[in-house]
Amino acid sequence: MDKTKSTVLENPSRTYPKHTGKPEVLFRLWYWFGKVRLHLLAVLFFGLLTVGMTWPVARHLNTHVTPGQQPVMTVPYLNLWTLAWNHRWLRGETENYWDANLFYPHQKTLAYSEPQFGMGLLTAPLAFLGANTILAYNLLLMGFLWGAGMSVYGLCWYLFQGDANGGSSARGASRKICLWVASATAGVLYGFHFYIFLEMGVLQLLATLFAPLSFLGLHRFVDSNKWRDALIFCVGFLGAWYTCGYYGLFLSVFILCFVLRFGYRKLLEKRALMVSIGTAGITIIGLVPLILGMQSAKTAMSLSRPKFIVENLSAVLGNYLKFPQNSWLYEKFLDVSSPDRGTFLGILLICLSVIGSIAIFRLRSSEKSGGLLGTREPNSGALQDRFGFPRRYGVFYIAMAGFAFWLSYGMALIPSDAIGLGIYRFLVWISPYNLLYQFVPGFTSIRSPYRFYIFSVLFLAVLSGWSVLWISERMRDRWGRVLIPLILLAVVVELWPLPARLVRVPGSVRELPEIYQEIKALPRDATLLELPLSRGGSEISLETESRFLYYSTFHWRPIVNGYSGFSPRANMGLDQVIAHSEPETLLSALRAFGIEYVLTREAALNGAEKKKLQTLEGKGLVSVAVTDKNRLYKVDSNSVAFDASLPSVASLKFHESKQSPAHVSLSLYYDIAENECKLTTPWMCRVEYDVMWYGESEGSEPFFISRAVYRNSHLLTKTSNAIELDLNAPPPGTYRVVVQQHSGRGSVSMSGVCQVHESGFVTFSPEV
Structure with missing residues (x-):
């Protein structure tokens, strides 16, 4: 009798003849493909x-x-x-x-x-x-x-x-x-x-993509305690942080909610505890380089968003009711789109997620009542037995969708003047986003809280998927085979966008203006300024700055230009000098920045800018190349010796702070000569000083000392010679104030009498 050996592939209930050689490989590939x-x-x-x-x-x-x-x-x-x-x-x-x-x-x-x-x-x-x-x-x-x-x-x-x-x-x-x-x-x-x-x-x-990948890893890890699933979470979580800081920070909030809801039980299991500690270590070590780099810049330049900007970019209910303008259905076919920024969720997303939420609560209630839903819903019990989503995670996803929706409102719920509003002011203060802004590092740099709503879309999408599955189980096969694909088709039709608008972008230095061949031949450390700079912050002028930045990828010389989420204040000062100052002041500003070459697009310059540059030719600027109405100048730094150090402070003034009554503002006025410019940054010509507050009964020791550093950059000129900083205010009262400066030409002390009122109002009289 010929005995046929068998082997088990994945499913122990089925056996397959064991083959040898190539047929077995093909068979296994076919089984895997199935x-x-x-x-x-x-x-x-x-x-x-x-x-x-x-x-x-x-x-x-x-x-x-x-x-x-x-x-x-x-x-x-x-x-x-x-x-x-x-x-x-x-x-x-x-x-x-x-x-x-x-x-x-x-x-x-x-x-x-x-x-x-x-x-x-x-x-x-x-x-x-x-x-x-x-x-x-x-x-x-x-x-x-x-x-x-x-x-x-x-x-x-x-x-x-x-x-x-x-x-x-x-x-x-x-x-x-x-x-x-x-x-x-x-x-x-x-x-x-x-x-x-x-x-x-x-x-x-x-x-x-990284947010759902993180949740997939978490769900799998809760069920398996395996390193493989923990690493899926690490990839998703670190991927979110290293591609978009917004999403990394926002995702952390929901990951924390998940861990508090489902992860605490894993701490009681030895293997799960060890894997959890290892996972936490991987994520922390992975985030350290990013956090240190971002924090170093924030510490130096105070990269925080004012609350009024955050409020303007927070969602409101009206945003959720505006049909999108990039939709084929709502703009092209129905013509109901809105030109304003909206956060429209989608009709099918809302309807399907509502159906899914209702199904979850009905299935959970049937489980609590001790059985199935009887003859009225013959498939519901079977569905609940087969699929554990409503029993374990359904309510969590519903809650997180609502929480993300709430967070997307950001500062929109905070009135511009909340003083005296009593209980409402307190409730607003403890609102989730305000607490995140006040106490969680990173949220002060977030400009657009409305982007939280993409996480609401994520949780609602999962609920919508459950809704489709629930509907398919309740429908008879012949109806389900028609309805379920139609739902998918309807979703695609509703979301289908208009064709993308494309802009041709240079891909090599040969496609750039010919003058960039000259720039590429400059020394690698040659510093460059491209004119004109942005005028007034318009979208078109900012696009010019951003284009200059992209063009720099073909030569990589250090440039003074730039476009980013934050712009140094000194660059705004340079823009003002170019627009409104005398040619000699412009030359001083170029030297203060350490600029060696100036590239001008003469067709884009206005008459005043052209005249200033022509005046400086041979008197500090030397033309070295001209191609296609683009001119490259070299700044002659040897003709006049330039002193980059800061001058002395001519006077100072204390006044009430725009930030809060708990602060006072200090303005330092520098002695700047005519047609002179001085640059201060946290790394060069650093402004640092002590503010010593002495009480009315003056003793040898000050009552209160504030150490302050100017955390920005500033281009000081004759007409813009003040630096303003906020300091922590002492208790209300009258003080003799001594300001000891530690930058510039030696240590300079100035003093005066300052009175701080409970309302935040400040009066100051300098001592002669």
């Missing part, structure tokens, strides 16, 4: 959807970039420069990562905006292969959309699958198809939401 074919279909589905919904980006991967809904290319140019800088550092072409080549002579300038190291790391192979930055940028853009859809698909598949393999093979296949459609629907609702196409010109805001 297990993953639905996932491969998802890969293809989201890939085609990405190409279609971003069209025509795929046709111009290495030549064009989309600004999204923005009228100018300001942010895309900045992101192209940031990506190129990361590639340059990864190739070992620069030593100091944080001291980028913009805003010279300031330091830590990469931290003035998102460093986006994760994006550089993801596209590093392209950089080493010699691909241009535009190709890497566009592949990242499309990859982020595809990855967001796939990560939510994977999250929902894991949460909803239960024992969907049970039952007959035909019934099991039907359940898997419903599970696939439900997961794919959730992936489309999140990965291709209106928000994505509204912010398509801001590359880092498209990196939404």
Whole structure:
């Protein structure tokens, strides 16, 4: 009798003949393909959807970039420069990562905006292969959309699958198809939401794939205690931080909520505790370089957002009711879109998530009542047995969707004058976002709290996926086969955007104006200023600054120009000097900044700027190259000796602070000569002093001492010779104040009598 050996593949209930040689390999590959074919279909589905919904980006991967809904290319140019800088550092072409080549002579300038190291790391192979930055940028853009859809698909598949393999093979296949459609629907609702196409010109805001990946790792780890799943969380969490600081900071809030709700029990298990400690160590070690770099810049330059800016960029209810302008359905077909910035969630997202939430509470109530829902809902009990999502995580996702919605309101709930509003003022103060702003590091640098709403979209998308699965179980097979695919189709139709607007971007130095060949031949440390600078902060002028920044990636010389999330105050002063001062003052400002070369686009200069430059030719500026109406000047630093040190303080004044009654403001007025400019930064000509407060009964020791450092930069001129700082105020009373300065020419002491009132009002009389 011929005995046939058998082997078990994955499923112990089924055996297969054991083959030898090549047929066995093919058989195993076919079996593996049978297990993953639905996932491969998802890969293809989201890939085609990405190409279609971003069209025509795929046709111009290495030549064009989309600004999204923005009228100018300001942010895309900045992101192209940031990506190129990361590639340059990864190739070992620069030593100091944080001291980028913009805003010279300031330091830590990469931290003035998102460093986006994760994006550089993801596209590093392209950089080493010699691909241009535009190709890497566009592949990242499309990859982020595809990855967001796939990560939510994977999250929902894991949460909803239960024992969907049970039952007959035909019934099991039907359940898997419903599970696939439900997961794919959730992936489309999140990965291709209106928000994505509204912010398509801001590359880092498209990196939404890491949040669901983090939750997938957490869910798997709670169930398995395995290192593999903990590492999935680490990749997602660190990926969010290193691609978009907004998302990393926001995600941390929801991760903390998840750990407090589900993770505390794992501390009682030895293996889970060890893996948790290791995971925490990996994330902390991974975040240390980013946090230290960003914090060093924030400490030096005080990179914090005023509350009024945060309030203006907080969501309000009206934003959620505005139809998006980038939608084919709402703008092109129905013509109901709004030109204003909106945070529209989507009709299908709201409807499906509401149905899913109702289903979760009904299933939970049926479980608490001691059984199924009887004959009225014959499939509900079976659904609950197979799928554990409503029993374990449903309420959490509902709560987090509401919490993210609340946080997106930011400072919008805080009235401009909350004094005297009693209990309402107290309730506003303890509102979640205000507490985050007051006590959690990093939130003072956040400008746009309304972006929290993408996390609300994430949680609602998961609830919507559950809704589709719940509907499929309640429908008869023949109706379900029609309705469920129609839901997915309707979601795609509602979210389908208008074709992306593209702008051609130079990809090599040969495509730039010819003058850049001359700049590339300059010494590597030659400092450059490109004129004209931005005028008045208009979008078009800021785009010019950002374009200059991108063009610097083809020569990498240090430039005074720049565009970022924060701009040094000294650069604004330089802009004013160029616009309104005499030619001699302009030359002094160039020397104060340490500028060696000036590139002018003569067609863009106004008459006054041209006249100043012509006056300085031969008197401090030497023309070294002229091509296509672009002129390159060299600043003659040898003709006149320049003293960069700060002069003495001529006078000082204390007055009430604009920040709060608990502070006082100190203004220092410097003795600046006519046509003279002096530059102070936290790294050169540092302004540092002690403020000593003596009580009315003057003794040998001061009552209160404030040590203050000017945490910004300033270009001092004859007409702008004051530096203002906020200090902690002493208790109300009358004091003799002595200011001891520790920068400039020696140590200078000045004094006066200052009276601090309870209301914050301050009077000051200097001593002669």
